[in-house]
Amino acid sequence: xxxxxxxxxxxxxxxxxxxxxKRIGLVPTMGSLHEGHMSLVRASLRSCDRTVVSIFxxxxxxxxxxxxxxxxxxxxxxxxxxxxxxxxxxxxxxxSAMYPPGFSTSVEVSGTVLSGLCSPFRPGHFRxxxxxxxxLFNSVRPDAAYFGxxxxxxxEVVRRxxxxxxxxxxxxxxxxxxxxxxxxxSSRNAYLSKTGRYxxxxxYRALRAGRDKIVSQxxxxxxxxxxxxxxxxxxxxxxxxxxxxxxxxxxxxxSSLGGRVSPTFGGRVLMALAVRVEGTRLIDNxxxxxxxxxxxRQIRRK
Amino acid sequence: xxxxxxxxxxxxxxxxxxxxxKRIGLVPTMGSLHEGHMSLVRASLRSCDRTVVSIFxxxxxxxxxxxxxxxxxxxxxxxxxxxxxxxxxxxxxxxSAMYPPGFSTSVEVSGTVLSGLCSPFRPGHFRxxxxxxxxLFNSVRPDAAYFGxxxxxxxEVVRRxxxxxxxxxxxxxxxxxxxxxxxxxSSRNAYLSKTGRYxxxxxYRALRAGRDKIVSQxxxxxxxxxxxxxxxxxxxxxxxxxxxxxxxxxxxxxSSLGGRVSPTFGGRVLMALAVRVEGTRLIDNxxxxxxxxxxxRQIRRK
Numbered sequence: 001x002x003x004x005x006x007x008x009x010x011x012x013x014x015x016x017x018x019x020x021x022k023r024i025g026l027v028p029t030m031g032s033l034h035e036g037h038m039s040l041v042r043a044s045l046r047s048c049d050r051t052v053v054s055i056f057x058x059x060x061x062x063x064x065x066x067x068x069x070x071x072x073x074x075x076x077x078x079x080x081x082x083x084x085x086x087x088x089x090x091x092x093x094x095x096s097a098m099y100p101p102g103f104s105t106s107v108e109v110s111g112t113v114l115s116g117l118c119s120p121f122r123p124g125h126f127r128x129x130x131x132x133x134x135x136l137f138n139s140v141r142p143d144a145a146y147f148g149x150x151x152x153x154x155x156e157v158v159r160r161x162x163x164x165x166x167x168x169x170x171x172x173x174x175x176x177x178x179x180x181x182x183x184x185x186s187s188r189n190a191y192l193s194k195t196g197r198y199x200x201x202x203x204y205r206a207l208r209a210g211r212d213k214i215v216s217q218x219x220x221x222x223x224x225x226x227x228x229x230x231x232x233x234x235x236x237x238x239x240x241x242x243x244x245x246x247x248x249x250x251x252x253x254x255s256s257l258g259g260r261v262s263p264t265f266g267g268r269v270l271m272a273l274a275v276r277v278e279g280t281r282l283i284d285n286x287x288x289x290x291x292x293x294x295x296x297r298q299i300r301r302k
Numbered sequence: 303x304x305x306x307x308x309x310x311x312x313x314x315x316x317x318x319x320x321x322x323x324k325r326i327g328l329v330p331t332m333g334s335l336h337e338g339h340m341s342l343v344r345a346s347l348r349s350c351d352r353t354v355v356s357i358f359x360x361x362x363x364x365x366x367x368x369x370x371x372x373x374x375x376x377x378x379x380x381x382x383x384x385x386x387x388x389x390x391x392x393x394x395x396x397x398s399a400m401y402p403p404g405f406s407t408s409v410e411v412s413g414t415v416l417s418g419l420c421s422p423f424r425p426g427h428f429r430x431x432x433x434x435x436x437x438l439f440n441s442v443r444p445d446a447a448y449f450g451x452x453x454x455x456x457x458e459v460v461r462r463x464x465x466x467x468x469x470x471x472x473x474x475x476x477x478x479x480x481x482x483x484x485x486x487x488s489s490r491n492a493y494l495s496k497t498g499r500y501x502x503x504x505x506y507r508a509l510r511a512g513r514d515k516i517v518s519q520x521x522x523x524x525x526x527x528x529x530x531x532x533x534x535x536x537x538x539x540x541x542x543x544x545x546x547x548x549x550x551x552x553x554x555x556x557s558s559l560g561g562r563v564s565p566t567f568g569g570r571v572l573m574a575l576a577v578r579v580e581g582t583r584l585i586d587n588x589x590x591x592x593x594x595x596x597x598x599r600q601i602r603r604k
Contacts, residue, residue, distance in 0.1 A: 008468075008470070011468070019320070104466065105463045107407065107410075108410065110407075111404065161407045166310075166437045168313045
């Protein structure tokens with residue numbers, strides 16, 4: 001397994017592979033790998049001839065007061081995992097290789113995908129994400145790139161950017177991988193104490209309560225949100241940052257469950273939330289298909 | 303010569319060429335081709351195996367009240383010129399192929415290259431340029447791209463963007479091509495009446511006066527600007543939008559000719575101006591090497 005330290009060398013490597021007709025997959029990560037990342041790696045290994053995993057804790061997507069300094073960086077352990085999995089190359093540039101003096105370009109997505117969710121709480125975050133992913137895409141020039149659905153908005157921002165800038169890259173978004181108790185896997189889970197770790201299961205429990213409410217068609221969108229907030233409210237360590245129910249295709253907040261939603265995700269709605277537990281910001285989400293039936297009739301009655 | 307109408311087809315064509323080991327050159331234009339463009343085309347034909355010329359009048363780089371609607375589009379004539387020159391493909395997407403509904407990504411360069419010159423007079427212009435050039439680069443995936451020095455700031459914005467986003471593209475900037483009387487070639491010269499056309503030669507005459515002043519070391523930067531404005535002032539049809547003397551490498555405005563300038567352009571300074579003649583906005587510029595000697599001694603004395 002090769003370890004590549006700067007964009008130019010990665011380009012040369014990818015160029016060689018491309019000229020040999022190889023299909024290249026990229027899994028962009030910030031390292032501190034868990035089963036969520038490894039599910040992306042395996043997907044790439046299955047459908048590509050060469051798999052590159054990038055490990056780069058991207059400073060420009062962290063806001064002031066966020067956890068850039070303390071973000072875990074177990075590089076040796078990560079490399080061992082990736083080598084064992086059969087990855088071909090780890091792209092691991094330094095911050096100064098990515099952002100040399102004079103660097104002054106940014107890539108920004110606007111529009112509905114940034115109308116809510118994490119965007120208002122992390123100003124500049126998605127500009128930092130779009131910029132670094134554009135650089136990673138240009139360095140690796142993959143045919144396909146793999147992202148996890150836990151960062152649902154991030155994946156949609158990347159998909160939008162890749163399409164808008166004609167990058168010709170197939171952006172794949174894979175399901176959230178969860179611990180046995182339902183907690184979505186995240187490198188940030190390591191910040192939690194034992195008590196906090198238990199409290200963190202409230203995100204998944206709350207989303208399930210919301211899904212049950214939608215599937216049973218027992219109430220309107222306010223009732224669904226009440227059900228989710230009810231579960232969250234019973235966990236004293238949880239401080240809710242946002243709870244939104246959006247169109248899973250456009251990420252626009254919904255005001256009712258009866259309206260048309262974009263067909264992108266099979267007409268699904270997205271329930272998404274961010275919750276702080278012991279100061280650690282955790283996010284989770286769930287896509288649910290809204291049953292035809294009562295919700296549609298509600299609309300027709302209006 | 304192939305005529306390609308959308309990014310995906312261009313990508314396929316370029317992909318075929320790249321797999322065959324061909325070096326690809328791109329000349330991005332808005333059409334209405336003149337000898338300035340053709341000098342870029344010939345440079346690409348000389349050093350690349352395949353040359354693509356893009357013809358796209360990019361709506362997002364025109365501000366409100368600018369000449370988007372009336373910009374000349376003699377596509378058939380342009381194609382005849384390019385076929386005769388030996389160009390391999392014309393990439394000619396429609397605005398809706400480039401900006402389909404939902405398009406919402408922009409690429410923006412900030413920093414010193416945008417500190418002056420055209421930037422304050424055309425808000426959003428260089429964001430439009432960077433965005434469309436990123437798309438053209440991703441569609442054509444050239445090894446080298448050719449730009450004219452008349453749009454000096456544009457070329458520097460593109461160079462900065464390509465480097466910052468790791469595009470791996472060699473951005474070449476070729477000298478201004480002038481009419482016999484010195485007027486820099488531009489598609490917009492066609493807007494001028496016969497009187498206006500004569501008046502327009504004042505830009506080059508003014509720049510030469512500035513160059514003579516610098517080379518002869520007869521005065522400081524204010525004296526150079528006075529010499530340039532003197533020539534411009536004698537042409538009643540010319541309305542000066544800006545006149546700047548900048549570091550040709552960083553595009554930062556200079557306050558003296560004796561200081562250090564960036565080595566990018568061999569320590570040259572850039573004299574640049576924008577002038578309206580009969581409402582038509584004309585730009586021109588000249589790079590001059592500042593003689594060691596009196597200017598340096600001036601500094602030492604301070």
